[in-house]
Amino acid sequence: MNGNGRDRELGMGCEITRRDFLNGISIAVGTSLLAANSTWLEAFGVPQSPFALPFAPEKDPGYYPPAKTGLRGSHDGSWEVAHDLRDGRDKAWAESVDEGESYDLVVVGAGISGLSAAYFYRKLVGKQAKIQILDNHDDFGGHATRNEFQAGKRLLLGYGGTQSIEAPGNYGKEAIGLLQELGIDVRRFFKYYDQKLFDSMHLQEAVFFDKETFGTDRLVPQKGLHYFGVDFTLENVSQMPIAEAARKDLIRLQHARVDYMPGLTPKQKKAKLIKTSYKDFLLQSVKVHPDVVKVFQSSTHDIYAVGVDAVSAYDCAGEGFPGFKGMNLPKSHEENPEQDEPYIFHFPDGNASIARMLVRSLVPGALPGHTMEDIVTARANYARLDDASSTVRIRLNSTAVRARHIGDPDQNPDPAMAKEVEVTYVRGGQAHRVRGANCVLACYNTVIPYLCPEMSDKQKEALAYCVKAPLVYTNVQIGNWQAFQKLGLSAIYAPGAYFSNVTLDFPVSMGDYRYPRSPDESCLLHLLRTPCEPGLNCKDQYRAGRWELVNTKFETFERQVRDQLGRTLSAGGFDPARDIQAITVNRWPHGYAYEYNALFEPLDRPASERPCVIGRQPFGRIKIANSDADGHAYTNTAIDQGYRAVREIVGA
Ligand SMILES: Cc1cc2nc3c(=O)[nH]c(=O)nc-3n(C[C@H](O)[C@H](O)[C@H](O)COP(=O)(O)OP(=O)(O)OC[C@H]3O[C@@H](n4cnc5c(N)ncnc54)[C@H](O)[C@@H]3O)c2cc1C
Numbered sequence: 001m002n003g004n005g006r007d008r009e010l011g012m013g014c015e016i017t018r019r020d021f022l023n024g025i026s027i028a029v030g031t032s033l034l035a036a037n038s039t040w041l042e043a044f045g046v047p048q049s050p051f052a053l054p055f056a057p058e059k060d061p062g063y064y065p066p067a068k069t070g071l072r073g074s075h076d077g078s079w080e081v082a083h084d085l086r087d088g089r090d091k092a093w094a095e096s097v098d099e100g101e102s103y104d105l106v107v108v109g110a111g112i113s114g115l116s117a118a119y120f121y122r123k124l125v126g127k128q129a130k131i132q133i134l135d136n137h138d139d140f141g142g143h144a145t146r147n148e149f150q151a152g153k154r155l156l157l158g159y160g161g162t163q164s165i166e167a168p169g170n171y172g173k174e175a176i177g178l179l180q181e182l183g184i185d186v187r188r189f190f191k192y193y194d195q196k197l198f199d200s201m202h203l204q205e206a207v208f209f210d211k212e213t214f215g216t217d218r219l220v221p222q223k224g225l226h227y228f229g230v231d232f233t234l235e236n237v238s239q240m241p242i243a244e245a246a247r248k249d250l251i252r253l254q255h256a257r258v259d260y261m262p263g264l265t266p267k268q269k270k271a272k273l274i275k276t277s278y279k280d281f282l283l284q285s286v287k288v289h290p291d292v293v294k295v296f297q298s299s300t301h302d303i304y305a306v307g308v309d310a311v312s313a314y315d316c317a318g319e320g321f322p323g324f325k326g327m328n329l330p331k332s333h334e335e336n337p338e339q340d341e342p343y344i345f346h347f348p349d350g351n352a353s354i355a356r357m358l359v360r361s362l363v364p365g366a367l368p369g370h371t372m373e374d375i376v377t378a379r380a381n382y383a384r385l386d387d388a389s390s391t392v393r394i395r396l397n398s399t400a401v402r403a404r405h406i407g408d409p410d411q412n413p414d415p416a417m418a419k420e421v422e423v424t425y426v427r428g429g430q431a432h433r434v435r436g437a438n439c440v441l442a443c444y445n446t447v448i449p450y451l452c453p454e455m456s457d458k459q460k461e462a463l464a465y466c467v468k469a470p471l472v473y474t475n476v477q478i479g480n481w482q483a484f485q486k487l488g489l490s491a492i493y494a495p496g497a498y499f500s501n502v503t504l505d506f507p508v509s510m511g512d513y514r515y516p517r518s519p520d521e522s523c524l525l526h527l528l529r530t531p532c533e534p535g536l537n538c539k540d541q542y543r544a545g546r547w548e549l550v551n552t553k554f555e556t557f558e559r560q561v562r563d564q565l566g567r568t569l570s571a572g573g574f575d576p577a578r579d580i581q582a583i584t585v586n587r588w589p590h591g592y593a594y595e596y597n598a599l600f601e602p603l604d605r606p607a608s609e610r611p612c613v614i615g616r617q618p619f620g621r622i623k624i625a626n627s628d629a630d631g632h633a634y635t636n637t638a639i640d641q642g643y644r645a646v647r648e649i650v651g652a
Pocket of ligand 1: 082108109110111112113114134135136137141142143144160161162163164165166398399400401442443444447471473588590591592593625626627628632633634635636638
């Protein structure tokens with residue numbers, strides 16, 4: 001069948017809920033409210049109005065980013081200014097407008113770290129504190145973003161990024177304290193998350209082997225393949241389209257109690273495994289058939305955003321991957337705190353609910369309600385976010401391009417002597433300036449050297465060290481999930497396919513929100529893609545993935561969604577042309593904070609020499625928050641770093 005015929009079969013021309021969005025850009029954003037001279041608008045072909053009204057799309061009653069479908073996450077319109085800054089194309093903003101606004105604190109970045117910094121600052125300084133929070137996206141929350149869908153009158157909620165409160169028992173006192181002060185009692189998730197639903201319906205996991213990688217399309221049931229231990233049965237393995245020798249090796253890998261590094265002490269083995277990829281361990285130490293590596297290749301994507309060629313065998317041992325039973329590794333390695341707590345601490349929109357509760361506590365009237373239950377269905381009023389009557393304001397669609405201490409640096413080279421910080425940001429194609437007695441940069445580490453070129457080379461170099469991991473979280477609304485019931489599936493791992501994981505949304509019901517428990521109801525599927533380039537070092541894989549993302553159109557994602565779901569689920573009666581109702585692709589070229597990778601860099605340097613520690617040093621009145629500042633991609637680190645930055649302002 002030719003490409004067009006296949007496209008028709010997949011339903012590429014079908015009506016799906018994409019509203020008026022062209023690759024995520026609204027082509028009908030209340031144009032009457034937009035600036036007449038905006039080059040930004042021109043760039044997207046929006047007709048220009050003859051009236052020079054201020055750029056304020058958020059004031060439009062129809063402005064509601066969570067309901068946008070198409071290409072979201074780092075949506076078009078959010079990243080271009082920062083890239084122009086990087087590439088030296090910043091002349092257009094030489095003329096900036098002084099807004100005449102002066103704050104106690106200006107925060108750059110309305111992710112969980114920036115919002116937490118605002119929260120802690122207000123808590124420590126007092127409710128009268130005037131705070132401005134700038135963010136380049138059209139929504140707040142950073143990675144913690146919410147996707148809404150409509151199935152008739154019914155609301156379906158998905159997480160566009162930050163998924164869950166992971167291992168809250170491991171949270172430090174500031175992070176758990178903040179959740180509690182917001183009204184989040186994590187114990188209630190034991191009631192809200194139905195841990196028995198899928199088991200009661202006999203749904204389990206499966207592996208989808210794709211024909212491009214394995215020679216044929218085949219779905220093989222398989223419990224617990226992704227990580228935290230596997231349990232291959234002979235029957236499962238016999239169905240896998242891999243070489244016979246690889247089948248035997250898989251079983252051997254799982255059961256044999258062999259010491260593959262005889263003669264080494266446990267400590268020496270650890271040192272060696274830290275420097276050996278799991279792929280190399282399998283091939284060179286366990287000596288498996290190469291098809292075994294193909295089965296595991298993408299199983300580390302969701303945690304590490306790269307495959308087993310770029311994750312150390314020691315890390316894989318800690319995650320429960322097979323092959324280490326007879327290795328007698330140091331005991332401490334088996335202690336993985338995340339495995340002690342179930343993975344259930346999940347709001348229907350992920351940790352977007354935390355961001356929304358922070359905004360509710362900071363900006364009066366932005367979101368109704370008081371509880372962790374009513375936040376789930378509360379509708380945010382974006383028009384209230386940047387209101388002059390509020391002490392805390394959130395200005396979206398605003399990319400900071402400069403943060404400088406006021407005063408001539410030649411006359412006053414010590415930034416600590418400055419009285420204020422001036423932050424320049426671009427909004428609607430026009431540069432503006434505001435001032436703050438203090439500034440917290442809760443954005444990405446890599447953008448900070450461009451905002452503060454006066455920083456020392458050592459600090460700028462340390463900030464630039466971080467290369468965030470790219471990921472794509474795609475939510476697909478389907479008319480019913482009968483195919484999953486018929487095939488007995490709740491989650492699919494696809495080692496060679498475009499999306500490495502396809503899962504039914506988490507079964508969480510809370511407040512007025514009900515999970516679609518019946519397979520006859522519309523529900524959301526979650527698809528993970530981690531673009532990377534096996535064989536390169538970790539950072540180069542991330543760079544290659546980012547390049548791929550910036551060059552991939554929504555249409556490509558859509559075709560891949562339809563093709564993969566069709567091929568995986570057709571035996572259950574799934575028809576992509578009929579069953580797919582809406583698609584939201586959350587593209588995160590700058591996703592997880594860079595976590596040091598043992599394979600490619602030393603992990604044993606003293607804390608003070610870690611690039612993230614050097615990079616986050618206070619720079620006069622400018623402090624640095626965000627999860628990059630800790631080198632860990634977690635909500636609690638984002639909160640903790642917000643707290644640390646504020647403590648640096650107000651003193652210990
Ligand atoms: C797909 C995904 C899933 C995740 N899942 C989990 C999870 O399940 N559990 C967990 O604990 N953690 C998870 N994380 C990690 C977690 O999301 C982050 O650690 C945390 O939310 C980051 O918060 P942050 O405020 O530091 O950064 P961000 O959320 O990135 O917020 C920073 C904000 O600053 C903005 N910004 C950058 N530059 C500028 C500029 N020049 N001007 C204005 N604004 C700017 C950014 O665009 C962004 O909106 C996940 C991350 C990703 C990407």
